[in-house]
Amino acid sequence: MRRWTVPAIAAVALLVLAGCSDSPPEAGSTPAPSTPAGSTSAPIPTASTPTLTPLPTPTKPWPTPKVTGAPDDDAPLAERIRFAIAKQAQIAAGKAATTKVSCPGIDDADKPGEHSLTCTVTYAGKPYSGTLTVDAKQYSASYRFTSESVAIAKAKVVDAVQRAASGAAKVTCTMDDVAVVKHTAQGIQCDVTTVDNAVQPYRAQVSGNGQVLVSKA
The missing domain is CATH 3.10.450 (Nuclear Transport Factor 2; Chain: A,)
Structure with a gap:
C-alpha cells in the first residue's frame, strides 16, 4: 500500500511561517531616536557685542572765532552797529562766517532820541530777525540787539x-x-x-x- 506525504509537507511550511513572524515590542520600551548624519548637540555660538573706541574728551573750551572787518572808531554809527551785531552772531554760532545785517532806518539812528528798528541777520546764508534799540544823544549813543533766534x-x-x-x-x-x-x-x-x-x-x-x-x- 502507498503512503501519502502531504501532512509532513504542510507541517514544514507551518514551521517556516512561524519562524518568520515578528515579535511585538516589550511593554514600556521606547525606540531610541535616530540622529541625522553630521548633526551635533553643541550649542550655537552667539555674536558678541563689539566694544567701540571712545571719543577723545575735549580739554579746552570751544574756541572763540576771530571776526574780521571791524570799522574804524570814527566810522558812522550805523556801520559800527551793523558790525557789532554781525560779530556777536558769529561768536554765538561758534564759527566765523559771512554775516550780513540789514536794519532799515539805521542810517538815521544817530539822531538824538530813542529808535526801535527791526533787523535781519543772515549768518552763513541762514536768516533770522531781531529788534535793535538805539538811544542816541548829542555826542554818544547806546544800542542793544535782541532776538528769539540764534545761529549755531x-x-x-x-x-x-x-x-x-x-x-x-x-x-x-x-x-x-x-x-x-x-x-x-x-x-x-x-x-x-x-x-x-x-x-x-x-x-x-x-x-x-x-x-x-x-x-x-
Whole structure:
C-alpha cells in the first residue's frame, strides 16, 4: 500500500511561517531616536557685542572765532552797529562766517532820541530777525540787539554733547551744519552711542548768546 506525504509537507511550511513572524515590542520600551548624519548637540555660538573706541574728551573750551572787518572808531554809527551785531552772531554760532545785517532806518539812528528798528541777520546764508534799540544823544549813543533766534554751528553742539556724555563713541545731532534755532524752544535732539554700543538720547538747548546746555532727553 502507498503512503501519502502531504501532512509532513504542510507541517514544514507551518514551521517556516512561524519562524518568520515578528515579535511585538516589550511593554514600556521606547525606540531610541535616530540622529541625522553630521548633526551635533553643541550649542550655537552667539555674536558678541563689539566694544567701540571712545571719543577723545575735549580739554579746552570751544574756541572763540576771530571776526574780521571791524570799522574804524570814527566810522558812522550805523556801520559800527551793523558790525557789532554781525560779530556777536558769529561768536554765538561758534564759527566765523559771512554775516550780513540789514536794519532799515539805521542810517538815521544817530539822531538824538530813542529808535526801535527791526533787523535781519543772515549768518552763513541762514536768516533770522531781531529788534535793535538805539538811544542816541548829542555826542554818544547806546544800542542793544535782541532776538528769539540764534545761529549755531553743528560742530559746537556736538562738542558740547560730547563733553556732557561719559563714554561717548559717537555723537549724532539732527541738524544742518549751521542751524537757526529759537533759544526758547525745546532744543536740538542728539543721540550718543556709547563704547558699549548703546544709544542714549540727549537734548542740547542753545541760549541767546550761543551757550549750549546739554541734558539727557
